[in-house]
Structures are given as structure tokens and as C-alpha cells.
Amino acid sequence: MSRLEVRDLTVGYEGGPVLHAVDVEVPHGELLAIVGPSGCGKTTLLRTIAGLLRAQSGEIRIGQRMVTTHGIHLAPEKRRIGWVPQDAALFPHLTVAENVAFGMLAGRGSARAARRAATSDEVRRLLDLVDLAPLAHRAPGQLSGGQAQRVALARALAAGPELVLLDEPFGALDPMLRADLRAAVRELLRAEGVTGILVTHDQAEALSVADRVAVMRGGEVLQLGTPEEVYRTPATPWVAGFVGDAVFLRGVLHGDEVATSIGRLRAMPVADAAGLAPEDGADVTVLVRPEELRVVRADAASVAGAAALDGIVTDVEYTGHDAMLALALADGVSLRARVTASEFVPRGTEVRVSVAGPVLAYRPEY
Numbered sequence: 001m002s003r004l005e006v007r008d009l010t011v012g013y014e015g016g017p018v019l020h021a022v023d024v025e026v027p028h029g030e031l032l033a034i035v036g037p038s039g040c041g042k043t044t045l046l047r048t049i050a051g052l053l054r055a056q057s058g059e060i061r062i063g064q065r066m067v068t069t070h071g072i073h074l075a076p077e078k079r080r081i082g083w084v085p086q087d088a089a090l091f092p093h094l095t096v097a098e099n100v101a102f103g104m105l106a107g108r109g110s111a112r113a114a115r116r117a118a119t120s121d122e123v124r125r126l127l128d129l130v131d132l133a134p135l136a137h138r139a140p141g142q143l144s145g146g147q148a149q150r151v152a153l154a155r156a157l158a159a160g161p162e163l164v165l166l167d168e169p170f171g172a173l174d175p176m177l178r179a180d181l182r183a184a185v186r187e188l189l190r191a192e193g194v195t196g197i198l199v200t201h202d203q204a205e206a207l208s209v210a211d212r213v214a215v216m217r218g219g220e221v222l223q224l225g226t227p228e229e230v231y232r233t234p235a236t237p238w239v240a241g242f243v244g245d246a247v248f249l250r251g252v253l254h255g256d257e258v259a260t261s262i263g264r265l266r267a268m269p270v271a272d273a274a275g276l277a278p279e280d281g282a283d284v285t286v287l288v289r290p291e292e293l294r295v296v297r298a299d300a301a302s303v304a305g306a307a308a309l310d311g312i313v314t315d316v317e318y319t320g321h322d323a324m325l326a327l328a329l330a331d332g333v334s335l336r337a338r339v340t341a342s343e344f345v346p347r348g349t350e351v352r353v354s355v356a357g358p359v360l361a362y363r364p365e366y
């Protein structure tokens with residue numbers, strides 16, 4: 001079993017610590033996506049797990065093996081980790097099959113050994129897995145970006161790793177290819193029973209492909225949960241805004257309701273990292289997802305249930321399956337609402353706006 005456990009990991013460069021007491025767990029066979037703003041430490045975390053950087057303190061365990069702990073730093077080539085970089089980084093003087101074979105030799109190989117191993121059943125099996133058997137004899141320079149990334153993935157899997165680290169592997173690809181390749185990666189890791197970590201700048205990609213998502217900021221993991229947990233119950237308003245579109249309102253908590261500029265809404269208070277939930281009567285920051293706003297034409301039947309406000313559609317971003325409406329409410333509040341194609345209303349329409357379902361209420365300083 002190749003579960004990954006990172007405990008209390010602190011890592012830095014000459015300028016000081018970059019990761020601060022990071023905890024991450026990835027159960028065997030799962031794919032964890034790491035998201036966070038540029039410079040938050042995602043690559044530093046991957047490089048430390050791979051053994052390319054030394055930790056200042058903390059532990060890293062892969063399966064049963066402690067690979068990093070006080071006084072222990074297992075060499076990268078002994079960690080049984082596969083690495084898929086952003087640019088594939090294939091050896092230009094080796095063919096596709098030889099590149100994969102080189103991976104199988106786990107860093108101990110030479111170009112000659114790779115050439116010998118290139119005709120092995122295992123290399124053929126891996127090329128079949130990534131759908132590249134017909135291109136086995138091509139040079140890397142004759143591959144498309146997506147094909148090169150598939151070779152890099154096969155090469156990473158070739159040594160039978162316990163863990164595969166993917167650092168922005170789809171970054172340079174166009175959106176269609178990106179979607180295809182991430183589905184292929186997900187399938188392959190599952191089929192091979194390999195645990196994976198994927199660093200991505202694309203929040204939607206993280207939510208759609210991973211079993212769990214870790215959201216990092218400033219060298220800390222703010223939340224690690226299933227895509228649904230991270231999106232539906234974000235740990236902080238910042239996490240909410242980072243993983244998806246969010247509308248924030250000021251409010252005052254009254255029992256299971258919150259009084260806001262768009263009326264009284266059913267509310268669920270969220271505790272902060274110290275376990276403190278907002279108290280009754282306290283000012284709160286209210287999170288509403290744009291798809292939780294209901295928008296109907298003002299001249300249509302009244303909105304059932306919750307209180308509704310009058311407003312006007314000031315702009316429309318149409319995406320086919322849905323649309324984002326910019327709304328100006330009568331009392332000066334601006335909101336963004338996501339509606340499905342069947343609820344679509346054009347710019348300039350007078351509407352009534354209400355909120356479906358309970359909203360989350362956070363302590364405002366959080």
C-alpha cells in the first residue's frame with residue numbers, strides 16, 4: 001500500500017521558510033490535487049516529497065517507509081517516485097520506447113541499456129496503456145505536446161513507482177487536449193493502483209479530476225478535502241473565492257438566520273481553524289455561490305419561499321450551458337448570479353432575486 005503521509009513539514013531556501021508545518025495525507029490509490037496562488041509553495045512541496053530538497057523539520061512517509069525525518073533523507077532515486085514535469089523533458093536522442101525503457105531502469109540506466117530494454121513486454125504494455133504503441137520508434141521532436149506528456153507519464157510509471165508526482169503536466173496544452181489527457185491520467189493511475197499528486201493552476205481541473213484537493217496559501221495548507229467539501233464548505237472565505245466564483249455579503253447572525261443587504265437568509269455558521277464559530281448577534285461574512293441565486297423576470301410569477309429583491313440585469317456572460325448575470329439591486333448592491341440556459345434573461349431585464357438554500361456565515365476577520 002502506498003499511502004503518503006506528510007507531517008509538520010517545514011522547508012525553506014536561503015531566504016527563510018517557504019512551507020510552514022504542512023500536513024498532507026493521500027490514501028493509497030487516490031489522486032490529490034494541490035492548488036494555490038503562484039509562489040505559495042506547491043512545487044517546493046513536490047520537490048521535498050521527491051527528495052530533491054531537504055526538509056528543515058517534519059516527516060514524510062511513503063507506504064511503510066519513512067523517507068524524510070530528523071536525520072534521515074532517503075535519496076530521490078530510492079523513493080520509488082515517478083515525476084511528470086510540465087514540459088515532458090524527454091531525452092531527445094532516445095526514441096519514445098527508449099525513453100519509457102529509461103524510466104524502467106530507475107535512473108541506473110544508460111542510453112545503451114535503454115535501447116536494449118525498449119523491446120521488452122513491459123515497455124510495450126506501458127505504450128499500449130498510454131495509447132502510443134504505433135509511435136514507439138518516433139523521436140521526441142516528432143511528437144505533439146499531448147503525445148510527449150503521455151510518454152512522460154509512461155516513463156514515470158515504468159519503474160513501478162508507489163507515488164507519481166505531476167507538476168502542471170497539462171499546462172502547455174490546449175483545453176480539449178488537456179481534458180482528454182487528464183481523464184487518461186486519472187484512468188491510468190487508477191488502473192495501475194498508483195497514488196498521485198497533481199499540481200495545477202486550474203481550480204476547475206482540480207475539482208473535476210482529483211479525489212481530494214489541498215488548497216495552499218503562503219506555505220500553509222488551508223484546507224484538504226473532497227472536491228465537494230472544498231467547494232461547498234470552504235474553510236475560509238478566501239478558500240471559497242479561490243476555488244470558485246463567490247459573492248460575499250456583510251451580515252449579522254441571528255440564530256439560524258443572517259440579516260444581509262439582500263434580506264434575511266438561512267445561515268450555517270462556520271468555525272475557524274481554532275474551532276471558533278461566529279456568535280449570535282455577531283457581524284459575519286456571508287458566502288453565496290452565484291448558482292445559489294435565483295433570478296426570475298419581475299413580471300413573472302412571484303418567487304416562492306424566501307424574500308426576493310428587485311434588480312436589473314446589467315451584463316451577461318453567456319457560456320452556452322449557463323450564463324453569468326451581473327445584477328444591480330434596487331438598494332445599490334451588485335451581485336453575480338449563474339443561471340442555466342432555461343433561466344436565461346437578457347441584459348436590461350428587470351428581475352426578482354432570491355437565495356436558494358442556506359448560506360455560510362464566517363467570522364469577518366477570518
Ligand SMILES: Nc1ncnc2c1ncn2[C@@H]1O[C@H](COP(=O)(O)OP(=O)(O)OP(=O)(O)O)[C@@H](O)[C@H]1O
Nearest residue numbers: 013014015018036037038039040041042043044045
Ligand atoms: N531555489 C530557490 N531559492 C530560493 N527561493 C526559492 C527557490 N525556489 C522557490 N523559491 C521561493 O519559494 C516560494 C515558493 O516557490 P514554489 O515554486 O514552491 O511556489 P509554487 O506554488 O510552485 O509557484 P508557481 O505556482 O508559480 O509554480 C516562492 O516565494 C519562491 O520565490
